[in-house]
Amino acid sequence: MTTKIISEAELEVIFTNLSKLAELANTNAYDYYIxxxxxxxxxxxxDKESYYERHHIIPRFEKGKSTDAPENIVKVTVKEHVIAHWLRYKVFNKPQDQCAYLFRVGDTINAIKIRNELVSQARERDRIEKRYFFDADFQAKMGKRGGKKGGSAGSDAQFLARQKVGLQYGRKTGIKNQKETLKEFIANWSIWAFSENAFSTSRVKDRGKELHVLISTKKVL
Known part of the structure; x- marks a missing residue:
């Protein structure tokens, strides 16, 4: 069971109290808190023992507005960071702030569900607006960073690496993907016929010499 850094009930109380104070100062709850x-x-x-994080007052997703300038940064504890993003979401209703809050407050099932929905929405916005990996120029730029094709491509090292993966996971994956008909088949004795002519790309009437092998039953996993 995962415990949240702070409960939503506590956050609501903080928001209510800050909103009252912010109104007197002619500002909003988020700016007042910052x-x-x-x-x-x-x-x-x-205090070198205390752990602080950097919080961007105007977040980085606000393109053209956010900077790394000292006046846009405030040191915060983890709990303060959670509160800051939650307050900003309450004040400005930006889904990115809600996502940041959910990432930090704790991995509950509901948080993961909402987080994934927000990420999917963000990817869909990128697709519609042709940004990042949906932008051909961006893809070309990222591709050039990798340099010329080479490395282990087509080498013995690549073959051995793939073989290692196959030996480790191939059987497990194969068994997992077995259909009921296959499970029923391998649960009984069977005779396998091997013929050199059977490797022909077309069916042949004369299979030539054959090797017959009696296969014992297999334990179905």
């Missing part, structure tokens, strides 16, 4: 954190950081004594 200013409070900035003031708090200035008054704190440096």
């Amino acid at each position: 200013q409070t954190l900035k003031t708090q950081r200035l008054s704190e004594q440096p």
Whole structure:
């Protein structure tokens, strides 16, 4: 069972209280919270033991508005980071902030479901707007980073690597994908006939010399 960093009930209380204070200061709950954190950081004594993260006040997904300039960065604890993204989502209703909040607050089943939906929506927006991997120029640029084709392609090293994967996972995958008819077949004795002519690309009447092999029953896994 995964425990959340902070509950939604606690967040609602924080939002309500900050909204009241923000109204008096003629601002919104998110900006009021950020200013409070900035003031708090200035008054704190440096502590190497404490863990802080960098929070972009105007997030990086706000293209053309966000920067890495010091005035757009505030040091936050993990809990403060969660609160910041949640408050920004409540104030501006941006799905990216909701996604950031869900990523940090804890992996509940519902959070994962909503997160995946948000990621799918983001990919769909990229597809419609032809951005990133849906942009031909971007793909060409990324492709050139890989340099000329080479490396282990077509080499013995590549063959051995693929063989290793096949030996390790081939049987497991094969058994997993067996249909009921195949399971029924291998559960009984069978006779296999091997013929050199059978390798012909077309059917042949004369199979030539054949090797017959009696195969014992196999345990169905």
